Amino acid sequence: MNFHAFLQILISSIAATSVMTLFSYAVSASVRELYKEPVLLTYILTRFHIEVSLKTKRVLAWILHYIIGTFFVIIYHYLWLYDVVEFSWQIALLFGAISGIIGILGWMILFKIIPQKPNIDFKGYYTQLFIAHVIFGLVAFLVYKTFL
Template sequence: MIHVDKVTLAALAGTTLMTAFSYGAARHQRKQFREPELLNKLLDRLPGPQSIPTKSPAGWLVHYGVGMLFTTAYDQLWQRNIGKPTLANGLLLGTISGLIGIGGWMLTFKLHPHPPKTDYTGHYKQLLLAHMIFGVGAALGYTKMKRLPVNRQI
């Protein structure tokens, strides 16, 4: 069984921290490392009549959706007592997720008919660090959810 509340909070925490890091790295290095905007560019450049602006919510939905998928996988590992949601395990899972994410982006850029020009090597380096931050944020969010009351009345 998936712990939806824990997974949702963990995904929101991890993805938000990761995205903040990516936006900061993009600004600092003056490169396009902002995942939601890159996703929108990829969607916009697909063949067909669609026009997806850089600031469209579509890229954000895809980005946070992938965060939910990764966090659901973490939840399943933790429920099976394969590790615990600790900082160290979050860092390890974030590193593994980063390598998977890099593979996904590489495949996407390779298969896409009109991929955007970007510093691919720089993007992959920051993506690994961003996913490490994601893993730590997801572990912290998951742990915090365990401490919140289940049936809180307002």
């Protein structure tokens, strides 16, 4: 991978993850529910009894959130690079939807394996999470496209 592709992936993933997170925070505030992925990741890390300070868990949660976003964009990059799929906004929507399903399944597994579930509206959380990932796919596509 050359430096241009590295920057393309990095900036696209940071932008897409940031916009997705802003959406989640906005929905969380508007419906007065905890739908904030970094906060929920901190909760998960706490329930796994990771022996670090709460501040460190918060930082780790944010880092993990952005690493996962980068992982998704790396997959998009290679699918576009090798012409596995068309480079279009329609495919970006599909990528976002697939990422949303993967994200929902991942959270379901995490919530299943921790002993104490957070007190949240899970149906509402998964619905907003799916929409947030569709937004993620579109933003990743738009930012990625600016580097072509």
